[in-house]
Amino acid sequence: MRVGVIGGGQLARMLLEDASRLGIEATILAEHADDGAAKEASRVLLGAATDEAALRRLAHEVDVITLDHELVDLEMLGELEASGVIIRPSPHALRCAVDKIEMRTELGKASLPMPAYGIITTSDPTDVAPLGERLGWPLVIKAARGGYDGRGVFVVDDAKRAQAVVDELHAAGIDVLVEEKVAIDQELAALVVRRPGGQSASWPAVETAQVGGVCREVLVPGSLDGSLAAQAEALAVTIAELLGVVGILAVELFVTNGRLVINELAMRPHNSGHWTQDGSVTSQFENHLRAVLDLPLGSTRLTADHVASVNVFGSDDVSDFDHALADSLVIPDAKLHLYGKSPRPGRKLGHVNVAGADGPTVRRHAWMAALALGTPMPPEMEEL
Amino acid sequence: MRVGVIGGGQLARMLLEDASRLGIEATILAEHADDGAAKEASRVLLGAATDEAALRRLAHEVDVITLDHELVDLEMLGELEASGVIIRPSPHALRCAVDKIEMRTELGKASLPMPAYGIITTSDPTDVAPLGERLGWPLVIKAARGGYDGRGVFVVDDAKRAQAVVDELHAAGIDVLVEEKVAIDQELAALVVRRPGGQSASWPAVETAQVGGVCREVLVPGSLDGSLAAQAEALAVTIAELLGVVGILAVELFVTNGRLVINELAMRPHNSGHWTQDGSVTSQFENHLRAVLDLPLGSTRLTADHVASVNVFGSDDVSDFDHALADSLVIPDAKLHLYGKSPRPGRKLGHVNVAGADGPTVRRHAWMAALALGTPMPPEMEEL
Numbered sequence: 041m042r043v044g045v046i047g048g049g050q051l052a053r054m055l056l057e058d059a060s061r062l063g064i065e066a067t068i069l070a071e072h073a074d075d076g077a078a079k080e081a082s083r084v085l086l087g088a089a090t091d092e093a094a095l096r097r098l099a100h101e102v103d104v105i106t107l108d109h110e111l112v113d114l115e116m117l118g119e120l121e122a123s124g125v126i127i128r129p130s131p132h133a134l135r136c137a138v139d140k141i142e143m144r145t146e147l148g149k150a151s152l153p154m155p156a157y158g159i160i161t162t163s164d165p166t167d168v169a170p171l172g173e174r175l176g177w178p179l180v181i182k183a184a185r186g187g188y189d190g191r192g193v194f195v196v197d198d199a200k201r202a203q204a205v206v207d208e209l210h211a212a213g214i215d216v217l218v219e220e221k222v223a224i225d226q227e228l229a230a231l232v233v234r235r236p237g238g239q240s241a242s243w244p245a246v247e248t249a250q251v252g253g254v255c256r257e258v259l260v261p262g263s264l265d266g267s268l269a270a271q272a273e274a275l276a277v278t279i280a281e282l283l284g285v286v287g288i289l290a291v292e293l294f295v296t297n298g299r300l301v302i303n304e305l306a307m308r309p310h311n312s313g314h315w316t317q318d319g320s321v322t323s324q325f326e327n328h329l330r331a332v333l334d335l336p337l338g339s340t341r342l343t344a345d346h347v348a349s350v351n352v353f354g355s356d357d358v359s360d361f362d363h364a365l366a367d368s369l370v371i372p373d374a375k376l377h378l379y380g381k382s383p384r385p386g387r388k389l390g391h392v393n394v395a396g397a398d399g400p401t402v403r404r405h406a407w408m409a410a411l412a413l414g415t416p417m418p419p420e421m422e423e424l
Numbered sequence: 425m426r427v428g429v430i431g432g433g434q435l436a437r438m439l440l441e442d443a444s445r446l447g448i449e450a451t452i453l454a455e456h457a458d459d460g461a462a463k464e465a466s467r468v469l470l471g472a473a474t475d476e477a478a479l480r481r482l483a484h485e486v487d488v489i490t491l492d493h494e495l496v497d498l499e500m501l502g503e504l505e506a507s508g509v510i511i512r513p514s515p516h517a518l519r520c521a522v523d524k525i526e527m528r529t530e531l532g533k534a535s536l537p538m539p540a541y542g543i544i545t546t547s548d549p550t551d552v553a554p555l556g557e558r559l560g561w562p563l564v565i566k567a568a569r570g571g572y573d574g575r576g577v578f579v580v581d582d583a584k585r586a587q588a589v590v591d592e593l594h595a596a597g598i599d600v601l602v603e604e605k606v607a608i609d610q611e612l613a614a615l616v617v618r619r620p621g622g623q624s625a626s627w628p629a630v631e632t633a634q635v636g637g638v639c640r641e642v643l644v645p646g647s648l649d650g651s652l653a654a655q656a657e658a659l660a661v662t663i664a665e666l667l668g669v670v671g672i673l674a675v676e677l678f679v680t681n682g683r684l685v686i687n688e689l690a691m692r693p694h695n696s697g698h699w700t701q702d703g704s705v706t707s708q709f710e711n712h713l714r715a716v717l718d719l720p721l722g723s724t725r726l727t728a729d730h731v732a733s734v735n736v737f738g739s740d741d742v743s744d745f746d747h748a749l750a751d752s753l754v755i756p757d758a759k760l761h762l763y764g765k766s767p768r769p770g771r772k773l774g775h776v777n778v779a780g781a782d783g784p785t786v787r788r789h790a791w792m793a794a795l796a797l798g799t800p801m802p803p804e805m806e807e808l
Contacts, residue, residue: 041746057441060464063749063762063774080444080466321757321779330753339756343727343779362425365447369714372723373705378447390447395705395727 041333042067044098046089047108048075050379050390051309051325054317055108056081058326064333069098076379077108092116099125106287106332107308110138111186128236128286128332129307136283137307140217141184150282152275153301155180155294156220162210168218169199175220181205184215193253195221226295227303228264229312230276233288233327233337240277241327241337243320245269248292248312251418254388255311259403260319260347271300279305288313288328311351311391316340318375318393319347344395348406351415352376352390354383358414367412368392373402374409383414425717426451428482430473431492432459434763434774435693435709438701439492440465442710448717453482460763461492476500483509490671490716491692494522495570512620512670512716513691520667521691524601525568534666536659537685539564539678540604546594552602553583559604565589568599577637579605610679611687612648613696614660617672617711617721624661625711625721627704629653632676632696635802638772639695643787644703644731655684663689672697672712695735695775700724702759702777703731728779732790734799736760736774738767742798751796752776757786758793767798 041064045052048070056077059066069085070078078084083101087094090113099105104126117131129137136143144157158171172179179202183192196202206216227248234240247262248255261269272293279302280289290310292303313324322330322338330337358364361383368376371394378390392409394402404424411417417424425448429436432454440461443450453469454462462468467485471478474497483489488510501515513521520527528541542555556563563586567576580586590600611632618624631646632639645653656677663686664673674694676687697708706714706722714721742748745767752760755778762774776793778786788808795801801808 041749053444056464057444060437060441060764061761063760063764065463065764078466079449080440082462082464082466082468084466321759335750336753337756338753338758341757365425366719369720369722372721373725375705376447377445380444380447380449 041065042102042104043329043332044069044102044105045077045108046095046098046105046112048072048078048081048084049108050076050388052077052108053080053379054309054325054377055329058323059329062326062329064329067098067101069094076381079380089113090116092120095120104128104332106328107134109308110134110306112138114138130284130286133283133285134307137305139184139215140182140304141215143305144217146283147279147302150278152279153299155222155301155303158218160206160210160216160218162213162215165206165210168202168206171218172199172202175218178221180219180221181209182217182219183209184217186214191253222294222296222301224294224296225298226264228269228272228293228295229258229310230272230291230293231288231310231313231316231324232273232276232280232291233324233331233340234280234285235331235337236286236334238281239337240280241340242273242277243313243316243324243340244342245272245276246312246315249421251420254351256351256418256421257403257406258312258315258349259399260315260342260349262399265295268295268300275300275302287331288324314377314391315347315349315393315395317377319344319395344402345397346399346402347393347395348399348403349391349393350403350406350410351388352378352392352410352413353415354385354387354389355414355416356385357416358383361413364413368409370412371405371409374405376409389413425449426486426488427713427716428453428486428489429461429492430479430482430489430496432456432461432465432468433492434460434772436461436492437464437763438693438709438761439713442707443713446710446713448713451482451485453478460765463764473497474500476504479504488512488716490712491518493692494518494690496522498522514668514670517667517669518691521689523568523599524566524688525599527689528601530667531663531686534662536663537683539606539685539687542602544590544594544600544602546597546599549590549594552586552590555602556583556586559602562605564603564605565593566601566603567593568601570598575637606678606680606685608678608680609682610648612653612656612677612679613642613694614656614675614677615672615694615697615700615708616657616660616664616675617708617715617724618664618669619715619721620670620718622665623721624664625724626657626661627697627700627708627724628726629656629660630696630699633805635804638735640735640802640805641787641790642696642699642733643783644699644726644733646783649679652679652684659684659686671715672708698761698775699731699733699777699779701761703728703779728786729781730783730786731777731779732783732787733775733777734787734790734794735772736762736776736794736797737799738769738771738773739798739800740769741800742767745797748797752793754796755789755793758789760793773797
């Protein structure tokens, strides 16, 4: 069985590790030869995710195409699909992961819980002020496409600044989603995987901690309320079914005033699901491969009561990364996942998973290993 | 950090999976481009394990060299080491894994428990009959070098047949080890990993089932007596220290009349340790990499009470392996590890691990997945 992956980042790299184990031949379409996955893959095509000739070469070599990121040309993928190439998730489903306006519109039709929002497209560039009055200040302005890790998201306090942001995005040809700024009591994520025929499997919802829009840690189950966690899991299954997702669907949610609202969707293995590599019978990467190949899904059962996953970022504190790696491995139950990137301050280099019987212990061990690798602990985060 | 691996088989392939995860760059010296590891590796040198020029090219590209098999030229490796190349395990230690006479001699000096044995070298080709009288019939005759998976081992009933086997091996230039045939009540294996400085870590000893010299299943803890298991683990640590092993040491043992005797040694990840991939915090592959790179060792704690590992063999029953794979994945807790080999009857294609709370259940699930892939269940084995 042969899978093609659009994108050569760390998600593709981790897909490769599980593909090798299952005897699945994965081919990577990477933009650069030194992308994380391209460095490790034996089958690499060089080309952009939006390079039609490269996509056709990839399609020629594999049975199914999947994705490592959403920075794709949906129309181009739609044409490929129309010509008989199997793309999973389909461009139709993918639309709601690529474009936040599509996502809000589709989920809104199903009356799923979301922040109040408005849309300002380049083709109908209405003033933002009335929306601000309706949704309240401060206002959250999001680029409909192209943002990730907090990029493309702006929190603005008044109509003048809001209009400037909208105008700037419009000038770049980008439609704008405008949302109420909900009071975030807690952030969580729900992960589900779905096969073409509709079979799906969920992992337990997890508590996530973002700083500046960037995920720093994931705790399973963390301090999540069981009932809210169950609601989040059910929402993820509903959305996967509603949109016809094939593969992994990650749903990021907020808890606000005791209720859930949906923040974002991703239709690929997601940072909030990296804990599954060491805390669940089947990782999100393996189940993504199984789903896009229409193979039976693996068990999503937890292998420990508590799992912590902490992202590793580069910093100026580390001059010798090999030495830091040795320091990090002193924590005997820390499972390191490094992406083969050269360390630079602020760059996400990997993550550390720890699974065990005690929540505070696994969190502490995961952070100890991440700190040893130079990861700065943000002052905003709860003390260890 | 860069590791070179001599040999491109499945062990190298599984080392690659963990190397990728740790951000370690592994280079494979493979004899053929379609060897299991060579097909997946991004850094491959083609050449035989006994090709000095190839070994020097490998040494030039990496920080340390390790091995996927023992079919090496010890003298050549010794010369490489003398010229400054770091080889782990060292050729000095490796001698006792490459050559069964060296192994018996070294372990004998330390009075470790072994079958009674004698040696007949090509340079002193004494008759086998007196040895047969001393050790009793039937007699086990082993090629000192080059055997694996039951190859190079002969059980003979009388002096005439014994002499014919010895003469044949001598004619091929191979020294001969002659051993008493012990009554095997049970077979087990102990796995330890050791760093250059002497730090070591053990996994629990496991029960193994061989048919015709080929490992078919591994059960953790299986029906092993706790005291014998503990003795086996202690013996493995003793041997690793005695021989100065760096990396994984696997010790295969027999239980005979209530006591242990040492059968064989391997100084690399071993079939009897594949269960660690899904039943232990750190797999034998990851800890082998850590040890040869002189990094702190990972926890060898079990993640479940019971683990079963069943080898997958090709058979004529399977005409469409992809279809068989789908059938096999119906068992949701089965962890498949396939080596990327094209299926042929009798060929080892992979293994299945299952970890869980109940011994009979995990064994049954592992066999169900292996059977679905076409693995014949030998009539000699205990019913599921």
